[in-house]
Amino acid sequence: MSALGAPTAKEKKYDRQLRLWGAGGQQALEHAHILLINATAAGTETLKNLTTGIGRFTIIDDTVVKDEDLGANFFLDDGSIGLSKAQKACELLRELNPDVEGDFINDNITNFITSSPDRLKEFTVVIATGNIPLSSILSLDRILYPRGIPFFILKCVGFAIACRLALSEHTIVETHPESIADLRLFSPFPELVALCEEKAANMDDKERTSSHEHGHIPYVLVLLQALKDWRSTHDGNNPSNYREKAEFKSFLRGKMWSPDDENFEEAIAAVLPHFNSPTVPSATKTIFEDSRCKNLTADSANFWVIARAIKDFTYEKNDGLLPLPGALPDMKAESKDYIRLQNVYKSKARADLAVVVDLVRSLLSGLGKDQESISESEVETFCKHASYAKLITGRSLRSEYEDDPKAKTISNELADPTSLIHYYLALRAYETFISEQSNGEHIPPGFEDSSIQRDSSKMEQHINALLDKLAVTPTSTEATSKAVGEIVRAGGGELHNISSLAGGVVAQEVIKVITKQYISMNNTVILDGISSRSQVYEL
């Protein structure tokens, strides 16, 4: 018999990650089917990190395992040499977790795009690694981007990593901020005002308040009472700027009876983080002002229906205040007083939620949809995170490469010799280098010792052509040449550590986009294993 309340075998197995993304996140992962293009070291390392919870993976690769693959790729072994790389990598990865399904396709992606474009649409996420011609990458982008399938393009050469995420739109409710507490100190609701009146009105009165009571008034009530006193001598205004807040802190200090009054210390520490006018944060406004929020249709995602209900609640029913999250941080107080205060916040949050739920129901019936098609718990999660929800609008590769390149971003970065944009350019040149070989081969620059110089100047020509196309004047050319030098030095080879690092980074991002939790990167990260730095660009 299992011990009382003890977790199931599955909960035990996934205990550590369930503490991060919960059962909902885990379920989303278990429904995911990931396509890995090419069983490179970076690719198998990515899958290794994902077999801890995804449902299924597929590897497509048409090459056979060579000796040099074993020096970089942990998921190939001596017995694999000469055999299908996709198959061997798939076998060794499947050993990691019997609950994960894995299969393979012995084909190259360029053929597959032509022969089976519809099968690409079945995947939850597609990850491209290794030497793939640019034309195929752009074809994949044309298929995946309009369908909202996250497409990761990962390049690992020598000490350099570039990872690009092409994803048209990504909405996140559970962004996991440090705290979701909103104390409403500048706009207390009636129940909170009443509790303050009852518990803190006499906090300065030594006749009516014992020193024990004084030292145990929850700091939220201390602040509300002190704000009331402050407003009576400041034309009814709350402290607004830094100077006034500093004065307010001294004012609070003057109300302490003993240096041991921890609740007053907590109140003083809460002034800067919690004395804010209750405005709708700009990220939330962006969501409210999006046309998908304004113009709901029967096809609108739950996110937009709930966002619209919260918007209507905020501006039409709640004087511009978002629904209350209802969370309360811990604070020095008697148990019963703390629980009472906590319940005041929770009740208000529940009341706000009930109004939002009603709005969701009526929006749904207006759209001709089942009123119950959105659960109350989904609305509740959104209400709690309304100040932290996020809409990321991505860019296609086609925009980056053809229609609308970010020439200005590149040109701004280029002047800085320490910028990692130089690696971006060198890796773009690498891509052109392997894509332009007429015989269908993809021999990387620096593959032979004898070709280093010739390949380096070819790479530099590719960069110049790119900058020319972008109408960007080359600056910090020495830094660009050094980046080229490092890429050519590697001869197209993966270093295991760098591939493993890349596999960790991509796996984190894949988990974030699949669970729709935490904030995913937008849209390109360059990591440099020499200076141990990274930079993110929106390209």
Add this chain to the structure above:
Amino acid sequence: MATATVLRTESPDRWRYLNNILNRKGPYTDEAFTPGDEPKAFLTDAKILVIGAGGLGCEILKNLALSGFKDIHVIDMDTIDISNLNRQFLFREADVGKSKAEVAAAFVMKRVRGVNITPFNCAIQDKDDDYYRQFKIVVCGLDSVEARRWMNATLVNLVDDETLIPLIDGGTEGFKGQSRVILPTISSCYECSLDMHTPRAAVPLCTLASIPRQPAHCIEWASVIQWPKEKGDLKLDTDDPEHISWLYTKALGRAEEFNIPGVTYSMTQGVVKNIIPAIASTNAIVAASCCNEALKIATTAAPYLDNYMMYTGNEGIYTYTFTHEKKDDCPVCGNLPQNLEVNPEWTLKELMERLQERPETTLRKPSLRTSSKTLYLQAPKQLEEQTRPNLEKKLKELIEAGDELSISDPGMPFNLRLIISFSG
């Protein structure tokens, strides 16, 4: 050079990619770098030590083996638990209960031909200075602050004319992690930055005993106060589900009494085991960064990290790479004592309690001396009894302002030096 041939004869192409960066000088490579046999010989000959064979350790062993290191030792005293399986990728269900170090070593040796990994299923404290002196680099993948402090202090103490062993340390929590390179006595050491890694503030005992407000307060009450009270000498085993269930039931009862919502079995386990949520991908990032630094240090093929890199994946991707400054008054690698202001009216016992609360010291059973006299010793028994009366004496009776206090503690492989000044 006979040693370097091992890499080449093993198979002509196996290390082709790694050899590209060892045979070729890069634009950022140090002038002193000689491409070819020299860096390869170092990888073949150098003994490298891995501390920990858990989430980070499994990754580190794989990475070092695929970085061309041939002689690797690994120390871990733990056995494999079912909750390790999904991210400690060298372990399978059949391995549950076996030594982490032994299973991990055997797996990597089987997969990567030519690497030799020597496992030790023991505590790091079981090994002596001579053992540690044989290594060229130590890579730490631990989740314990205490073990890291011990390893750090040991490597700092080993520094002499012939010995300077770089310590590469990694740590993770959720989507965040850090890697760092410590050159003992030359750059900032683990102790110099202890204030960055202090555990969460402890909840005051009076909150647990009389005014709980959070589910965690109820759980801590059950484990800290009720367990010893009701179970006497029975040691709490946080891996025993019966023990956790007992605590959970007690905590639940207390929570109901105070109307505190939210106590769960999972939370009970999290609080009493101090579980830090860990995921495979973050371990991979941090371990790879550490091993990349190890490879760069060993081969000088590229400059290495000076000396700290933080990775944050919660909100987009953000890394911060910086030089953490060495502290002159670091009790391990500095040569200056720290200053401590005390109230002369405190008893020695009160001073000890306050020192135990200080996050930057985190003492367990401290013994205290000045240069001229012994104030209190935890052991041996006879001396403990002799010095015990001092505990109730006031500081002003025992020491003078300006005295240097030397503190030793079983959790600290060095003495803490404090110059005393009196407040008020």
